[in-house]
Amino acid sequence: MIELRGVHKAFAGRPVLVDLDLRCDRGEVLFIIGTSGVGKSVTIKHLVGLLRVDAGEIWLDGRRIDALPERAFHAIRRRVAMVFQGATLFDSMTLAENVALPLRKHGRMRAAAALADARRRLDEVGLADFVDRYPAELSDGMRKRGAIARALTLDPEVVLFDEPTTGLDPINARRVDRLIRELADRRGVTAIVVSHDLASIFAIADRIAFLYQGGVRACGTPAEIRGSDDPVVQQFIQGRASGPMETPGF
Amino acid sequence: MIFRRSLTQLGGRVMAMARDVGGVFVLTMEVLRALIPPRLDGRETVRNLYKMGNRSVPIVVLTALFVGGLMVIQFAAFVKQFGARALVGWGTGYAVFREVGPILIGLMFSGRVGANNTAELATMTVTEQVDGLQALAIDPIRYLVVPRVVAMMIMLVALTVIGDAVALIGTMIMSYVVLDIHPYTVWYSLVDNLGPSDFLHGISKSLVFGAAIALSSCYFGLTVRGGAVGVGRAVNAAVVGAAVSICFLDFLMTYLTA
Ligand SMILES: Nc1ncnc2c1ncn2[C@@H]1O[C@H](COP(=O)(O)OP(=O)(O)OP(=O)(O)O)[C@@H](O)[C@H]1O
Ligand SMILES: [Mg+2]
Numbered sequence: 393m394i395e396l397r398g399v400h401k402a403f404a405g406r407p408v409l410v411d412l413d414l415r416c417d418r419g420e421v422l423f424i425i426g427t428s429g430v431g432k433s434v435t436i437k438h439l440v441g442l443l444r445v446d447a448g449e450i451w452l453d454g455r456r457i458d459a460l461p462e463r464a465f466h467a468i469r470r471r472v473a474m475v476f477q478g479a480t481l482f483d484s485m486t487l488a489e490n491v492a493l494p495l496r497k498h499g500r501m502r503a504a505a506a507l508a509d510a511r512r513r514l515d516e517v518g519l520a521d522f523v524d525r526y527p528a529e530l531s532d533g534m535r536k537r538g539a540i541a542r543a544l545t546l547d548p549e550v551v552l553f554d555e556p557t558t559g560l561d562p563i564n565a566r567r568v569d570r571l572i573r574e575l576a577d578r579r580g581v582t583a584i585v586v587s588h589d590l591a592s593i594f595a596i597a598d599r600i601a602f603l604y605q606g607g608v609r610a611c612g613t614p615a616e617i618r619g620s621d622d623p624v625v626q627q628f629i630q631g632r633a634s635g636p637m638e639t640p641g642f
Numbered sequence: 643m644i645f646r647r648s649l650t651q652l653g654g655r656v657m658a659m660a661r662d663v664g665g666v667f668v669l670t671m672e673v674l675r676a677l678i679p680p681r682l683d684g685r686e687t688v689r690n691l692y693k694m695g696n697r698s699v700p701i702v703v704l705t706a707l708f709v710g711g712l713m714v715i716q717f718a719a720f721v722k723q724f725g726a727r728a729l730v731g732w733g734t735g736y737a738v739f740r741e742v743g744p745i746l747i748g749l750m751f752s753g754r755v756g757a758n759n760t761a762e763l764a765t766m767t768v769t770e771q772v773d774g775l776q777a778l779a780i781d782p783i784r785y786l787v788v789p790r791v792v793a794m795m796i797m798l799v800a801l802t803v804i805g806d807a808v809a810l811i812g813t814m815i816m817s818y819v820v821l822d823i824h825p826y827t828v829w830y831s832l833v834d835n836l837g838p839s840d841f842l843h844g845i846s847k848s849l850v851f852g853a854a855i856a857l858s859s860c861y862f863g864l865t866v867r868g869g870a871v872g873v874g875r876a877v878n879a880a881v882v883g884a885a886v887s888i889c890f891l892d893f894l895m896t897y898l899t900a
Contacts, residue, residue, distance in 0.1 A: 408710055431879075437773075440776075440777055440778075442773050442777065465776075465779075466779045466781070467779075469776070469777055469778065469779035470779045472779070473778075474777040476770055476773070476774055476777070478769065480769065480770045480771050480773065480774030481771075481774075482766075482771055482774070482775070483765075483766070483771070484689070484762075493778070493780070494778045494779075494780070496777065497779075497780050497785075498889060503685070539774075542778070543777075543778075545777075546779075
């Protein structure tokens with residue numbers, strides 16, 4: 393249902409994505425893994441038009457979307473939701489108002505009804521006691537869960553999660569895993585999850601794509617990735633500090 | 643060598659300025675397009691009106707009071723020399739309504755409200771809250787910019803009306819204190835010599851300045867680059883941009899209606 397073909401993206405002449413190919417089927421939970429700075433967040437931002445490709449194609453449901461004008465992405469963004477790495481709740485609103493905003497704007501709900509619905513949704517992610525707090529008064533993990541609740545308000549067909557369990561305690565992390573799995577199994581939602589969390593990767597992924605040096609180095613089921621004979625992949629999933637992998641910085 | 647380098651620098655500055663002017667123009671067009679059909683986010687507009695008006699009134703009142711009085715002190719020598727007591731109301735009213743009021747309150751509004759707005763939008767941009775808004779299929783122009791433009795235009799006009807009235811009071815007080823002119827004399831000098839057009843001339847300036855301040859502050863807020871340092875730069879650029887636009891537009895409007 394989603395396909396990236398030969399995508400190139402550079403920032404100020406520095407290439408980040410180089411000829412990247414990636415496919416994700418409907419109802420699938422696809423994990424994108426890779427070292428910090430490899431371009432995972434950049435990759436998924438392309439799918440909702442927040443970044444534009446330098447070259448290559450992006451297809452959604454048999455329609456090419458990479459060259460669409462900004463306006464056309466409105467309709468796409470209502471179907472493809474995104475949870476940002478940094479949560480990005482709006483500072484000027486309480487948690488409940490944050491979640492109520494898309495309901496009010498798109499669900500044609502009245503303010504009171506939208507707020508009531510927002511409270512219910514926040515209750516589901518365990519934030520019932522914090523609905524009237526401002527984002528600055530919450531912990532990172534709470535903000536992240538709030539952002540997940542907000543992204544799901546429009547009943548999207550596809551959800552892009554950028555590190556949804558980073559900063560969460562193990563219990564809440566596993567709850568988020570369960571939520572993602574249930575979205576896929578019960579509602580047929582397609583989920584693309586960027587993650588470093590090996591526990592959730594091997595627990596709920598249908599397929600895993602390993603990004604390395606601007607492209608997909610390996611892609612397959614968790615079993616296939618585990619059994620990969622690529623030393624770079626092995627180094628990453630075993631978390632060894634030294635090995636064949638070339639990482640920028642160190 | 644130095645000459646060449648400064649010429650290159652000058653060229654760069656001119657290019658940057660042209661880009662910003664073009665950017666503000668594009669934003670203006672987008673705002674106008676977003677107003678058809680005129681759908682306005684009520685909550686966001688009201689929130690901004692409140693935030694902008696809330697603590698601006700005392701400052702405007704204070705400044706206007708002093709400006710009104712100050713005009714009288716400047717006039718006093720001439721009034722005494724020529725016995726032009728009947729012209730005090732007219733003179734100060736003319737200057738304040740048409741020129742001093744809109745421009746002074748506009749500049750103050752830009753420094754307080756415009757700068758604040760740039761900082762808010764710039765912070766939202768660098769922390770990806772604006773991207774977050776877009777990802778929710780909410781148009782930042784419609785949701786963030788349009789309510790701010792509308793709110794700033796309304797608020798600046800309101801503050802100018804208040805400022806005009808208070809400046810008049812300041813004039814009356816100082817005329818009485820310094821020149822022993824009765825407030826009635828000032829008042830009749832004003833209403834006999836000034837028409838609604840003088841008042842409206844100032845108000846229409848405020849309307850335009852409000853739009854210019856809003857567009858400048860929103861533009862620099864949304865196009866910020868480079869984290870917290872960038873936010874500081876954006877605020878700086880927005881205030882300078884607004885001040886220059888105010889002076890330029892003031893000149894243009896005065897020239898065209900003279
Ligand atoms: N807006 C931007 N302007 C310039 N460079 C950018 C921009 N966004 C990302 N980059 C660069 O692209 C590269 C990939 O960034 P990205 O955020 O996708 O990393 P990531 O894989 O998500 O890493 P992490 O796991 O740390 O979140 C980085 O080197 C970053 O410097
Ligand atoms: Mg990232």
